Amino acid sequence: MPSPEKIFQIFNAYQQTASLKAAIELDVFTALAEGNNTAKALAERCQTSERGMRILCDYLVIIGLLNKQNGHYDLTPESAVFLNRRSPACISSVVKFLNSPYVMDTFKDVAGVVRRGGTLMGEEGSMAPEHPMWEEFARSMAPMMAPAAQMIAEIVGEGDWKVLDIAAGHGLFGIAIAKRNPKAQIFALDWPNVLKVALENAQAAGVADRYHTIAGSAFEVEYGSDYDTVLLTNFLHHVDTGTCENLLRRVHRALKSGGRAVTLEFIPNEDRVSPPAAAAFSLMMLAGTPSGDAYTFSEYDRMFTAAGFSRSELHPLPNMPQQVIVSYKE
Amino acid sequence: MPSPEKIFQIFNAYQQTASLKAAIELDVFTALAEGNNTAKALAERCQTSERGMRILCDYLVIIGLLNKQNGHYDLTPESAVFLNRRSPACISSVVKFLNSPYVMDTFKDVAGVVRRGGTLMGEEGSMAPEHPMWEEFARSMAPMMAPAAQMIAEIVGEGDWKVLDIAAGHGLFGIAIAKRNPKAQIFALDWPNVLKVALENAQAAGVADRYHTIAGSAFEVEYGSDYDTVLLTNFLHHVDTGTCENLLRRVHRALKSGGRAVTLEFIPNEDRVSPPAAAAFSLMMLAGTPSGDAYTFSEYDRMFTAAGFSRSELHPLPNMPQQVIVSYKE
Known part of the structure; x- marks a missing residue:
């Protein structure tokens, strides 16, 4: 027994x-x-x-x-x-986001979520325009993301980069690149209520003079062009693969030849049940979004290929539930 | 790092x-x-x-x-x-009690509970007379308690026992003794709304003719006398040690010479942090009661001694978070 x-x-x-x-x-x-x-x-x-x-x-x-x-x-x-x-x-400030009603309420009726196959929180869930939870995210999750921001700045390396930071949130990823590269220009895209927080952080980091903002939806707003690097950090998991592919086509167009998309994501192994933290993230997307998911590397690889990228490589980050994918435009 | x-x-x-x-x-x-x-x-x-x-x-x-x-x-x-x-x-029915709002709502503001040092759920918390949570408890927790009821019936052994089952709930503990001992008479004490459930279970088990009820509060109602055994299952943890001692004096009086009190409890080791399930129960009592706790064996031993019992012995139960204490009246 x-x-x-x-x-x-x-x-x-x-x-x-x-x-x-x-x-x-x-x-x-x-x-x-x-x-x-x-x-x-x-x-x-x-x-x-x-x-x-x-x-x-x-x-x-x-x-x-x-x-x-x-x-x-x-x-x-x-x-x-x-x-x-x-x-x-x-990282204790993350309690304000991870254990906020925004996130925890999506788990009030998991049986209902499983029946429906997506969030019960209205049609767009957390993806609704200017949803206040993303301002809370930007304010409270920065300490959790600081190590990943450092590691991504290292992966991007030295150069006079023009960087587009899609769904910038707290802005830490673009800011880390700006701090490391004195001539880098950062373009942060997010809802206006969230960009406020990114701008405060850029000012505090002393890079505000090279920090530009693009207010709106990543699926609709004009990105501009000739970027060396486009950052996609903790973003693609919110939507289905078709929507990801459409977005990645826009990213591909915005990059210059030889440019790179740098994606930070929860990426489970092909079994979808390991490693635990990355695989479990799938349930958060089920509960909180209409059709988001934690995609495997082979799924991301297919999406980037379908969008025109020539190849994608995976970079594990030590002690982090996320990994980085670097995808190249020829 | x-x-x-x-x-x-x-x-x-x-x-x-x-x-x-x-x-x-x-x-x-x-x-x-x-x-x-x-x-x-x-x-x-x-x-x-x-x-x-x-x-x-x-x-x-x-x-x-x-x-x-x-x-x-x-x-x-x-x-x-x-x-x-x-x-x-x-045991899946236990979800209806363990994850009912009755229990889970007491964890809504643990910081507030810690500040106060007891439940925020009104003065008596779950100890309020005829609180409906105990009916839900009686209906949903029986499967969880079935193995312990068998083991306690074995500890009590064969005899024409007269048994008082204090806060009987689903009644399983007294019923198991009645089924094993064809002449045993069981007196089940609980709130009237809960006794309904115990009676249903006694009927289903075919022991209703030897099953008697005493409706009321264990702290106030008359127990009767000359019991061979008094059962105290998952009950003492709800109140402070002084209240336990007063109740145990009443139990001592109700027992005949040579009688036994049989207590089923979450009993942590003296370090109060092991074994995990028994020790963690303390937090449920902090959140849900004004002054309940998971007491150590030495604390129980002191309480039974103060109430007049001559000695108490501890019986671990295999695969159960609870243990049994048998306390003797000389």
Whole structure:
């Protein structure tokens, strides 16, 4: 007779999300980094009951976000780097997007979503023009994307690049290229409410004088031409393959000869169930969009080929759920 | 640099709960047990889109509830036993309680719960008289408790027992003893709305003629006297240690000399963070009750001693998150 423990754990898995959200809201990880390592000290610092803090911290130990020894709590290597607000790699702001009602409400009726085969959130789901969730995305997801932005800037390399950043969001990918290349010109495309955030970030990074904006839908607005690089970061997964191909044709036309499309994506293996984080992303697209998906590399390769690109190559990123595809225009 | 993968997984853990709930609602596990093993066949059988079914099943593979080979899905040993509706050990009905708004809503604001040190759901939380959640509990949790009921009947052993079942719920614990001992008399105590369910179960088990009910609060109603055994199953965790002690004094008085209190409980080790399922239960009590908890064995031992019991012994149950404490009256 097997044990039902794993199943029981999944019935209760939502409690993990709720507890991490609470710990971030109460700033428990930062308080621990400051040296408050008992339930009593943490409760004083975070202005909570001691009883509640003790039970929350014990639970955070159980789910692997804290350690405990002799009644004293401590950060794990992961929580020290990614959840302490004073760590430069802190990603705790992503809770504001990943655990916002925008995203979580799409999971309220997964059975209904599976019946329909797409989101129940209106006809366009999160793809509706100027949907406010993309402003929240741009404001809260930047820290999560900073390492990928660095790696993409390295892949793009040195040059006087003219770069189009499609669905720029926080703008970090174009900004990283602009910082590395003093003559690069960046054209960021997004809805006007999101471009506000990208512009703030470009100003803060000191590259605003080479940062241009194109307001509108990536499927409709004019891109301009003669780009060396077009960035497609976490974007193609929102739509079906036919819509992707149409968009990639527009990207192909906007590139100069020898130019490259650089795509950052959740790309599962051909089995569609590994690696876990990339493959699981498919469910987010089912719940939140009419027909988006996490496509495999062979699917992307076919789409880029159909759009006129001569070849595509895959670049895994260390410690990231996403990978990069570089596609060449001859 | 560590990987943020585990943290990312916890941000999204609520999706595991939502997907298991959907798969049970769509009856995917039963459909698989019937031999439908492709997304297409499952979609036809469960009346869903094929796309939605494929993405849901892939996700169930990722979280370990299904296997996948060459595009064909299959049950795991756990899902075959516990999630196929036609399996005698199926526990899928527990979704109606564990993932009901009664339980899940208590996790809507864990930060608020930690600040306060107890539930935000009104003064008595789930302990309010005749709270409808206990009727749902009685109706949906019985399959989860069946193995423990068998094991407790074995621990109690053969005899013409007079048994008091406090907060009887579905009644399974008393009923298992009645079925094993043809002369046993069971007195089930609970709110009237819950006793309805216990009586139905006693009738179905053919022991209704020896099944008596005491309607009311375990903290107030008269118990009667001369019991051989008093059952305290999944009950003491709802209240603070002082309230437990007062209740145990009443239990002690109701027992005859040589009688036993039999307690089924989530009992963490002294570190309060292991084993995971028992220790994590503490958070459910923080979120759902004013002052309940998952108490350690040494805490229970102290409470029973204070109430007059001569000694308590711990019985682990195989494959169960709970353990049994047998406490003796001299």
